[in-house]
Every structure is written in structure tokens, then in C-alpha cells.
Amino acid sequence: xxxxxxxxxxxxPIELVFPDVGVPPSQAVQSAQRLxxxxxxxxxxxxxxxxxxxxxxxxxxxxxxxxYSAVYEGGECAPDTYVTGETPAQQLxxxxxxxxxxxxxxxxxxxxxxxxxxxxxxAAAQDIIAASGGAVVGEExxxxxxxxxxxxxxxxxASGADAVLVTLVGGDSxxxxxxxxxxxxxxxxLRLGTLIEENTLAGIGAANAHRxxxxxxxxxxxxSEAARSFDAxxxxxxxxxxxxxNGLGESLYDGLMLMAALGNAAGSLEPGAVAAVADGVRYxxxxxxxxxxxxxxxxxxxxxxxxxxxxxxxARFDTVPAGVSCE
Numbered sequence: 489x490x491x492x493x494x495x496x497x498x499x500x501p502i503e504l505v506f507p508d509v510g511v512p513p514s515q516a517v518q519s520a521q522r523l524x525x526x527x528x529x530x531x532x533x534x535x536x537x538x539x540x541x542x543x544x545x546x547x548x549x550x551x552x553x554x555x556y557s558a559v560y561e562g563g564e565c566a567p568d569t570y571v572t573g574e575t576p577a578q579q580l581x582x583x584x585x586x587x588x589x590x591x592x593x594x595x596x597x598x599x600x601x602x603x604x605x606x607x608x609x610x611a612a613a614q615d616i617i618a619a620s621g622g623a624v625v626g627e628e629x630x631x632x633x634x635x636x637x638x639x640x641x642x643x644x645x646a647s648g649a650d651a652v653l654v655t656l657v658g659g660d661s662x663x664x665x666x667x668x669x670x671x672x673x674x675x676x677x678l679r680l681g682t683l684i685e686e687n688t689l690a691g692i693g694a695a696n697a698h699r700x701x702x703x704x705x706x707x708x709x710x711x712s713e714a715a716r717s718f719d720a721x722x723x724x725x726x727x728x729x730x731x732x733x734n735g736l737g738e739s740l741y742d743g744l745m746l747m748a749a750l751g752n753a754a755g756s757l758e759p760g761a762v763a764a765v766a767d768g769v770r771y772x773x774x775x776x777x778x779x780x781x782x783x784x785x786x787x788x789x790x791x792x793x794x795x796x797x798x799x800x801x802x803a804r805f806d807t808v809p810a811g812v813s814c815e
Contacts, residue, residue: 513543561608593651600655669696694797784809
């Protein structure tokens, strides 16, 4: 609605169609193919996992613009693929030194699910922790769907950690953080999550969120006119059915705004024309102002404290797509 109110893309109104990509990558690719080849879709905006992204990139082969909006591990440089999502370097490079200075976080324990995003995030974290004068005192990975963290919590306690980087997702993160508080570890070590947003925090609950921090490009509590206007328009349009704003859902808004900015700068969504003007394209969103730099977005990162059961932003950092080179 916002894009169409501003004139659409290259003077044409846009229409959204929705495939289901909460399926195995091979099925997601079939949906993308059908929309592109049979239904004439001119661009894709996706918030889904990296395996689906890789499959779609391989299928599209730069023949249609594709904006990926999810928090992810970094490193995607395929032609005509543009990323608005936060990378580990953006989420951690400014935040870990801030926590060292303001919260005395120096001894880090890293725990995540066993797949590429947590592993790549923690690889980036190790260098950032070392550069800030800290040390990694433990690192482990658990299968997706884990719910029993007693042994992990015992190892965290024994490690002497004063900070824990959590790269567990969804229900695993909820279960871990509830158990973490039950063990009394919140008194020993703060927690930092790079994929803990409002819905996950609601699952964890205020009673279990003491000294729980999160680093993302968007929180519903951002104190800015753009964020307040977004929330007001969301509730005006959907009323009681309005979704809880969070970084993952809002990222799709950013993805669409980038697609519109690319198409308007190029005068069309023809991939070659878009690629020719992409570097340096700017757009505004509830996150703030953003700029495309080598197919990734230089954007604002917020650090929020969830101790009250609601996120309160405590710091903001303007970042470049650190650690990403698509030259």
C-alpha cells in the first residue's frame, strides 16, 4: 500500500502474490519457478532460511531481481540478489565492545543450533570477542528441536562465563532461556541473542529474561517517527488482527521498499538495468535510512534489553556491510 501510494514501481502499481517457502528447498524452488515462468512475477522478496535462499538463487541465476530480508550468516554475492538482512558482523562488531564496556562482558560462552547460521555467527563472534579484549570460554552446538539443556547449563556455569551468545532458534531458544533462568545463571552471565525478537521474548517470559539482550535491525520499541508511524499504520489497517511487529516480519517491509527503490532507480525491474544502478541505492523504512553497498544494506543496528519482558533499546549503531565483499 505504501509503495503504490507513492506511485508504485516505475510508475506501475504492484501486486503481491505469496508462495509457501516453509517447505523443503526443492518444493520452494518449484513455487518460485511457477510464479516466475507461468504467472509473470517480476521480482521476489523472501524471508526464509538460507537453504531455501541458496536453492532459489541457483534456480533464478540472476534472471529476476531477488531481495532476501532475513537475518543470515553473510556471504551471499549472487548476481541480482540483494540482502537487507543483518549479518553477524553488523550485529556483533559494535555490540560486543559495548557490552564489554557497559556490562563487563569479557568471558563468552557460545551456544547455538547445529547448522550454518549459528556456526558462521560464532566464527565471526570469536574474532570480535578477541579484538575487544575478551575470551571464548566454551562453544557448543545442539540439534534443532532440542529441549533438554541441563548439561549445557552445567557447562556454562563451570566455565565461569560472564556472557553467553545465544544462536538458538525459535522453540529451542525459548526452552534454553527458561531453563537458564531456572538454573540461576542470569546472575552469573548476561545473554545476547541475534535472533531473539518480540515473539521469542514473549515465549521466554519476563520472569526468565533478566539480563537478556538482543541485537537486531528493528524492535517494535524503537523511538523514532518512522517506527511509530509504521506501528500506527499497521494497527489502523489490521486492528485487533495486527501482527506483533518484530525484526523478522518487518524485514519483509524493508525488502519491498528496497525492491521499489531499485526498480524506480532503474526505471524497470529488468535485472540488467537494476544491477547497473543498485550500488548506492537508498531507501527509508521503520528501521531508519538504509543504503545498498555491494548487494548488502548498510543500516542501523539496535541493542535492546529484554529484562522487563519488553524490549527497551539501550544503544544504536550505524553499520556498513562489514565482512561482506561482492566485488
